[in-house]
Amino acid sequence: MGKAEFISAIKSGGAAFAENEPMSKHTTFKIGGNADVFVTPRDESELLFAVSAAKSAGLPYYVTGNGSDLLVSDKGIEGAVICLEKMRGISLGENTAAVSAGQSMMSLCLSLQKAGLGGLEFAYGIPGTVGGAVYMNAGAYGGEIKDVIVSARYLDKSGEVKEIGKDEMRFGYRKSVFQENGGIILSATFFLNNDDPESILERMNDYYSRRTAKQPLDYPSAGSVFRRPEGNFAGTLIEKSGLKGASVGGAAVSVKHAGFIVNTGGATSEDVKELIEIIKQKVSADSGVDLQTEVIFIGR
Ligand SMILES: Cc1cc2nc3c(=O)[nH]c(=O)nc-3n(C[C@H](O)[C@H](O)[C@H](O)COP(=O)(O)OP(=O)(O)OC[C@H]3O[C@@H](n4cnc5c(N)ncnc54)[C@H](O)[C@@H]3O)c2cc1C
Structure with missing residues (x-):
């Protein structure tokens, strides 16, 4: 109906x-x-x-x-x-970029680099959209969205388009106000610094090569499955528990980076969930740390 x-x-x-x-x-x-x-x-x-x-x-x-x-x-x-991945657009100012929510972070980073606008290099390699990155306060290599964002426009639950500044976005570790208010991010404006395109490119390539060296990018995944536990790393704890390579069906703990679960072929959502439970129980028993998932479960 x-x-x-x-x-x-x-x-x-x-x-x-x-x-x-x-x-x-x-x-x-x-x-x-x-x-x-x-x-x-x-x-x-x-x-x-x-x-x-x-x-x-x-x-x-x-x-x-x-x-x-x-x-x-x-x-x-x-x-x-x-x-929203088809809802794209970048509008550059002298030190700013206003970007539609569906723009990919990778293409945004490349456009900013060409324009000599630095500040988002850390995000080069995060395979999401601007909307997803703001929602998650995505971050890497010491940088986070909250460090560069100025404001965002969003559709609130009542259907009104609103604009809020960074201070109202209640950013925390992989956290933003949009996880509480159910708003749909339409666009975000970032404040950037003028820099030499070559230096920006160098930093982007450096971050990207660190990713390819450490992450299992040749397999489908959703990145780090777990949030970083206080004072520790999920991958280190999982490795210590001897779970590198552990698998359920087509889902396996990456041998390259134990913080990743990869789809080695035909993995189901149930395979991944079962593997997550095994990891949580073993790490809790071995190290006393209760891992929390970063990956978001949706659907029936
Ligand atoms: C190989 C790999 C490496 C990764 N590395 C990193 C990393 O270094 N750092 C990091 O932080 N993350 C990383 N991630 C995780 C992921 O890329 C980020 O969380 C990314 O920001 C998610 O964006 P997305 O567009 O894919 O969002 P989706 O996965 O599509 O959605 C994620 C959440 O955001 C919400 N959302 C998406 N768009 C909007 C919108 N416009 N308005 C409101 N809500 C919205 C969705 O409802 C959902 O709850 C990695 C993932 C992979 C696969």
Whole structure:
């Protein structure tokens, strides 16, 4: 009922959509059952229309970026997945960049480098969108989104577009206000510093080569599965527990970086969840540390 009503509305609203779309095609883990409806708005008006149509039809909806921090249920996702990865755009100022939520962090970093704008080099290699990075306060190599963001525009739960400054975003370790208020980030503005493009490129390449040296980038994954425990590293604790290479079905603890679970082929969401439980129990028994997942579980 809700789905049919939503589809007939979305047809008139312009956004592309697909029914029963495998989420394994839209997550870096390459895992996940079908989304009932998968919508890809190209701009804010299509997004606003899709959200309002889902609300009117009483259909649940969930917003995604590049799906690089998600573990989607094998049973799929009820309702609409609204994926923002086609909602792109960068507007450069002298020291600023206003960027649409669906822009990939990788392409943003490359554009800023060419323009001689430094500050986001640390994010080169994070395989998400700007919206996902702000939502997660993504970070690496000592930098975090909170260090460079100035403001963000978002759609609040009542359907109003609002703009807030960095101080109101309540950033913490992989945390932002958007995890509390259910807002959909539309765009973000970053403050950057003028720098020589060659030096920026050097730093980006340095960070990227550190990633390729340490991370199992040749396998599908969702990055670090666990949050960094206070004063420790999840990967070190997992390795100490002798779990490198441990596997359930097609899911395995990476032998290259024990903080990653990789999909070695045909892994299911249940395989990954079971492996996560095994890791948590063994690390808790061996080191007394209760690991918390960073990866977000969604779906039925
Ligand atoms: C190989 C690899 C390396 C990684 N390295 C890092 C790293 O160094 N540092 C790091 O922090 N992370 C890292 N990650 C994790 C991931 O890339 C980040 O968390 C990224 O910011 C997620 O962005 P996304 O667009 O893929 O979001 P998704 O995975 O699609 O979504 C993540 C969450 O954000 C929400 N969301 C997405 N877009 C919006 C929006 N516009 N408005 C509101 N909510 C939104 C979703 O609802 C979901 O809850 C890595 C992942 C992989 C696979």
